[in-house]
Amino acid sequence: MRDRSGEVLRVTLGPNDTDCRPYYTADPSDWIVRALVAVEDGTFWTHCGVRPLSILRAAGQNLFYGRRISGASTLSMQTVRLIKPHPKTLLWKVREAIMALKMERAKDKIWILSQYLNRAPFGSNLVGIEAAAQGWFGKSPKALGLGEAALLAGMVQAPSRFRPDRNLKRALKRRDYVLRRLGELGWATPEQIAAARTVLPEIRRAPRPFKAPFYCDWFVQETGITHGDVTTPLEADVQSACEAAVDEASAAGGYAASAVVLRVADGAVLALACSGDYFGAKDGQVNTALAPRPAGSTLKPFLAALALDRGLVTPEERLLDAPVAFKGYRPANFDNRYRGRVTLRDALVLSLNIPFVRLLHKTGAPAFADNLRTLGFRHLGGEAAEGGLGMAIGNVEVSLLELVRAYGTLARNGGGVYSPEAAYLVADMLSGRERTGAALGHVADVACPRFAWKTGTSSAYRDAWTVLWNPEYVVGVWCGHKSGGFGDTALVGAKAAAPVAWKIARRLYPAGSGPWYGAPPGVFRRTICSLTGLAATADCPETEEGRALRGRTPATLCAAHR
Known part of the structure; x- marks a missing residue:
């Protein structure tokens, strides 16, 4: 499993617990290619797939001695055997030769060598040169020295017999034979061979890559892909920024944290990180970005967009923030205060419960x-x-990933769920320098990219949320306790999650500037009453400018002053 740039994130074991990483492309300048050809098939570059004289010689020797003394398989024939395993019988040897001839006509030598080197066993559970080079020496095939390459090339004849960790003396003897063959063919100088013989190989059984564990776990769960060479959308620098941010927040606050970054254009998840040691405590592998938790106020922007599209409200229309009861249900604001008439924008920014x-x-x-x-x-x-x-007010459960993807719909001009006008107005109401300053304080004096953002705090201080978005990215952060414990007053969205989200957002735009939305043509301005926010009449004593959605906002006139 790779990140977007091709860096390996994770290697999982295949059938029979084999470690196979089949992505090496043979290069004639690599020592492993030269060593393999030298010891297994010195005429590989010039023959047509089989060597008739060698076949006759081997057949004669085997008949004379009554047992198998020598083989006549070219690397092409051995590649056929690796691609299509079959018994070692005379009939299959003929078929093998025919298939090798066909393969040589259809494919070039580099392809054949690449297939061989990606399929050959190299002792232990290592299959293919990439796994072998990393598994025995902790380096890539291209980085192998002459002696290391000769040792690995010598192993293919009998991988268990020439394992360097168990039979070092035998493996070194085989290595020296490979070096001698390289010298005879003129593919290595006497000085290079002498130097390689004097160096004792340093066997380092390198651990398999295991980066971004929570992201990789999620990707397998999401896609169902469990084998093969897979490239994920993960961006390493964004993932690193998220991992550092959530670990720092967790260490400082004493709670767990997770972050998700999504690319708006295609919905690709570029990073997913959770705090803590994946192999640590009993809950170390709990992916908090996927766990459903109370949503707090994070769903209010979606309600606002839906109401805007239905013509039930406009950004500057006044909503009533006063005590109310619905069949015994008495909502209250987070601070237990009432503000009277407030605009939709103020209700969103202040995250007032009663108006919503x-x-x-x-x-x-x-x-x-x-x-x-x-x-x-x-x-x-x-x-x-x-x-x-x-x-x-969020008395339903959502996961951080679900939340980020939903905001991705808003960020994608409504994504067909909301109108571009409603999506734009929600983003505009929840963005701006004043809003950024509220989150970052004096840090906002430095240039900051423009993002819309919304926080949330679930009841009894269980969860703290923040989601930021602009035309390119959505950044979501959750903070809380994995056990679901409540009463931790540090778990307030604006205090716990918002600084983490903004830290990640600023890493996305080191220069401090980013893209923003243009107003859709369906958003228009009109004169409204300063008391109600509805279209003003001649009787309204004070008026101001307000925004509305063409074709959606009804032409309801203010009736408060008639």
Whole structure:
């Protein structure tokens, strides 16, 4: 499994617990290629796939002695045997020769050597030269020295017999034979051969790569791919930034943290990191980016976008932040204060619960639940299943990855779920220098890229959330305790998760600037009443400019001053 640049993230064992990494391409300048050809098939570069005289010689010797004394298989014939294993019988030897001739006509020598070197066993559970070079010497095939390459090339005749960790003396004798063959063919100088013989190979059984463990676990679970050479969308620098940020936050706060970064254009997950030692405590391998947790206020932007599209509200329309009860349900704001009339923007920025519960009642809880399911939330249950108004303040469970992907829909101009106008207005309301300053304090004096962002804190201080987005990226962060414990007052979205998310976001744009959205043509400005936020009449004593959605916002006039 590789990252986007081709760097290996993880190697998993194949059938029979073999370690095979079949991605080496033969290069005639590599010592391993020269050594292999020298010891196994000195005329490889010039023959047509078989050597008729060698076959006759081997057949005569074997008949004379009544047993197998020598073989006549070229590297091409051996490659056929590796690609299509078969018994060592005379009939199969003929078939092998015919198939080698056909292969030589269809493929070039480099392809044949690459196939051989990617399939040949090299002792232990190592199959292929990439696994062998990494497994025995901790380096790539191209980095092998002459002596190391000669030792590995000598192993292919009898991998167990010439294992250097068990039969070093025998392996070195075989290595010296390979070196002698290289000298006879003129492919290595006497000085190079002498130097290689004097060096005792340093056997280092290197561990298999195991980077970005939580990302790799998720990728296998997501795609179902368990074998083969797979390239993931992971970007190493973004992954490193996320890992450092969540580990630092976890160490400082005493809680777990996770982060996900998504590319908006195609929804590719570029990074997924969880704090802590993967091989540590009993819950070390719990992927907190996938665990469903109470959403807090992170769902409010989706309700706002849905209500905007349905013509139920505009950004500057006033909502009532005052005590209310719905069949015994009495929502309260996080700070237990009431602010009277507030704009939709202020209700979003301040994350006020009561105005959004009122808005959900107006929109319809079943409609919002369906909307959330369309966005890909699979763990809703609870309030969503019952059609409860508690959805407005996050009394449903979501995972960080689900949340980031849902915000990716908003970031992708609504992604067909919302209109571009609604998606733009939500992003605009939740962005701006004032908002950035609230998150970063004096750090915001340095140039910062523009992001829209929303925080969330679940009830009883269980979870802290923050999601940032712009036209290119979505960054999501969760902080909390894996056990689901509550009462940790440090777990407030703006205090625990927001600084982590902004740290990652700034790493995405080292120069401090990034792209932003242009206003869609369907967003227009009109004169509104400063008291209600509705279209002003001549009777409204104070007016201001407000935004609306063409074809969606009804032309309802303010009736407060008639």
